[in-house]
Every structure is written in structure tokens, then in C-alpha cells.
Amino acid sequence: MKPKIISWNVRGLNDASKRLQVKNLLREWNADIVCLQETKLKTVTTNNIRSIWSCVYIDWALLAANGASGGVLLMWDQWVVEKLEVAMGLFTVACSFRSASDGFKWAFAGIYGPNIDRDRRLLWDELAGPYSWWDVPWCIGGDFNAIRFTSECFGNRRMRLAMSEFSECIFELNLVDLPLAGGLYTWANNQTWSRLDRFLISPEWEIHFPEVWQKRLPRLCLDHWPIMLDCGGIQRRRQHFKFENMWLKSEGFVDRVG
Numbered sequence: 429m430k431p432k433i434i435s436w437n438v439r440g441l442n443d444a445s446k447r448l449q450v451k452n453l454l455r456e457w458n459a460d461i462v463c464l465q466e467t468k469l470k471t472v473t474t475n476n477i478r479s480i481w482s483c484v485y486i487d488w489a490l491l492a493a494n495g496a497s498g499g500v501l502l503m504w505d506q507w508v509v510e511k512l513e514v515a516m517g518l519f520t521v522a523c524s525f526r527s528a529s530d531g532f533k534w535a536f537a538g539i540y541g542p543n544i545d546r547d548r549r550l551l552w553d554e555l556a557g558p559y560s561w562w563d564v565p566w567c568i569g570g571d572f573n574a575i576r577f578t579s580e581c582f583g584n585r586r587m588r589l590a591m592s593e594f595s596e597c598i599f600e601l602n603l604v605d606l607p608l609a610g611g612l613y614t615w616a617n618n619q620t621w622s623r624l625d626r627f628l629i630s631p632e633w634e635i636h637f638p639e640v641w642q643k644r645l646p647r648l649c650l651d652h653w654p655i656m657l658d659c660g661g662i663q664r665r666r667q668h669f670k671f672e673n674m675w676l677k678s679e680g681f682v683d684r685v686g
Contacts, residue, residue: 429508429529430637431460433536434645435569435625436654437615440468441501447479449648454481457645457656460508463521463538465571467499477503489514491521491540500570502538515558519551522558532636535562539570541624545590548574552597559601565632568603569657571615571625576605582613583620603628606657610644614653627657 434457441447441464454462462481469476470492477488485506493499502521504511509525512533516522522537537558541551551572559566574594575581598605605628608614614625627642634640637659645654 429460429527430639430659431508431527432458432659433461433463433567433569433627433657434459434654435463435465435538435571435627435657437465437540437571437625437650437652439466439650439652441480442468444479447476451480451482453645453648453654457654459656461504461536462502463536463570464501464503465499465538465540466497467501468493468496469499469501472501487511489516489521489523491516491519491538498540500538500540502536513562515561517554517557519547520554520558522562524562524564532565534565534567534633534636535559537566537568537570539568539572541571541573543573545588545593548590549593552593555597555601565636566601566603566630567627567633567657568629569625569627569655571652573624575622575624580613580623581620582622598628601628601630603630604634606640606642608642608644608655611653614644614655615651617651625652625655627655629657 438450472490477486481503483505486503487506488501488503491500500521502523507528509527512524512526514523519541520537520539522535524535526533537555542548574590576591576595613621613623615622640657640659642655642657645656647653
């Protein structure tokens with residue numbers, strides 16, 4: 429089984445008509461695991477879940493909203509993966525899984541990142557926790573509320589400390605930042621476009637799913653595009669090399685490439 433994982437900032441799920449729209453699209457996309465951010469839900473029932481996703485063998489984990497904002501809902505098809513452990517943070521829902529088809533053990537973390545720099549540093553530290561506890565291949569996805577490069581934002585080209593800290597976190601956790609097919613950006617308003625949403629994977633995950641790729645899906649009348657991580661594969665385009673300044677901080681890096 430080569431899973432399909434959906435990540436989407438839905439900007440609230442309290443409205444029944446919104447839940448129906450999401451449900452219809454998830455059925456069309458034929459997802460196996462779904463991570464929804466900014467749900468604005470404090471609690472959910474089985475009926476709530478089934479009004480969002482029509483998967484028969486569904487299970488879920490909810491990071492409750494803080495007041496009228498935030499919240500992460502992670503759902504999965506138990507016919508595809510078996511939940512082993514769950515870890516909750518301030519900004520993350522992490523689950524370790526065993527794939528039903530081949531027994532492959534791995535972990536997923538769903539992210540809804542803060543938009544304040546000092547809180548983003550808490551997110552980077554929070555990610556390092558379960559990543560170190562569970563010695564398995566990893567996939568991390570969601571709305572990070574952060575970009576890595578100025579090329580990932582149109583309308584605001586300022587270099588910010590948050591960008592380098594995000595890249596440093598990816599480097600320290602040894603994650604692979606896959607290129608995005610289907611468009612350059614995942615969020616837009618009337619003046620600015622940014623790539624705030626993405627999937628990151630460990631090298632071991634990519635070894636197990638060598639054809640993995642991520643793509644932007646069609647957008648509703650929301651400011652975020654949903655994205656999909658598809659392990660089924662397509663022919664990849666040539667990837668552009670991007671040098672990271674923090675590589676120079678790694679002990680022995682210059683000797684290895686010199």
C-alpha cells in the first residue's frame with residue numbers, strides 16, 4: 429500500500445456546510461490519512477468525524493482549539509495503518525503507525541505553526557521530542573506558518589530570522605524538503621502569496637517510498653490550498669540545488685566536501 433496523505437488548513441469546521449464541502453473533496457481525493465489545521469474544534473464526536481470524512485474504518489486524534497482559533501485534527505484509515513502511540517504538543521499531533529500491508533513502522537506529525545517568532549522556536553523544539561523518542565522513519569506535514577526562502581513568498585521579500593531557523597530545524601532533524609508540484613504557493617490573500625504548507629520526510633521514509641512526491645490541490649474559496657503527499661509516484665523534474673548556510677556550522681562539513 430502506497431498511502432496518500434492530505435494536509436489542509438480549513439479555517440474552521442464548526443459549520444455543517446463547510447464540513448460537507450470538505451467531506452466531498454476528501455472522498456474525491458481518495459486519501460488514507462488526513463491532517464486538518466485550524467479546525468477551531470474543542471471536542472469532536474464520532475458523528476462530527478463522519479460528517480467530515482466518509483472513511484468506514486476511521487480513527488482520529490484531536491489537538492483542541494485554543495479559544496476560537498487553532499486546532500489540529502489527524503484522521504486515518506485503520507484498514508491502511510494501525511495506530512501504535514500518540515503524542516500531543518502545543519502545536520503538533522504525532523502518531524506512530526504500522527502499515528497494514530507490509531508492517532512498516534513509521535510516524536507522522538501534523539503541524540499548525542504559530543505566527544510569532546518566539547513561539548515558532550517552541551515548535552522547532554517540540555518537533556525534536558517525538559522525533560527522538562520514536563526511532564522510525566518520519567513524515568511531518570501541515571501549516572508551518574513559516575517559509576524557508578524569499579522565493580517562497582511574493583509580495584514580501586524581506587529575509588527574516590524565522591526563515592533561517594526553520595531551515596536549521598530541517599537540517600538538524602535531517603529531513604527532506606520535497607519540491608511542490610502544481611504551484612509555487614499554498615496560501616494567498618489579495619496582496620501576498622506564500623508557501624506556508626508542506627510535507628517533510630526523513631531519508632528512511634524516502635527509501636521506503638522512493639516515488640513519493642507532493643502536490644498542490646485545487647483551492648476552495650479559502651486562503652489555503654490543500655496539499656497531498658502521494659507515495660504512488662510520478663516522474664520527477666530535475667531538482668534545483670539550494671545551499672544552506674547552516675551547513676557550514678556542521679562539524680566536518682567542509683572536510684567532507686573539500
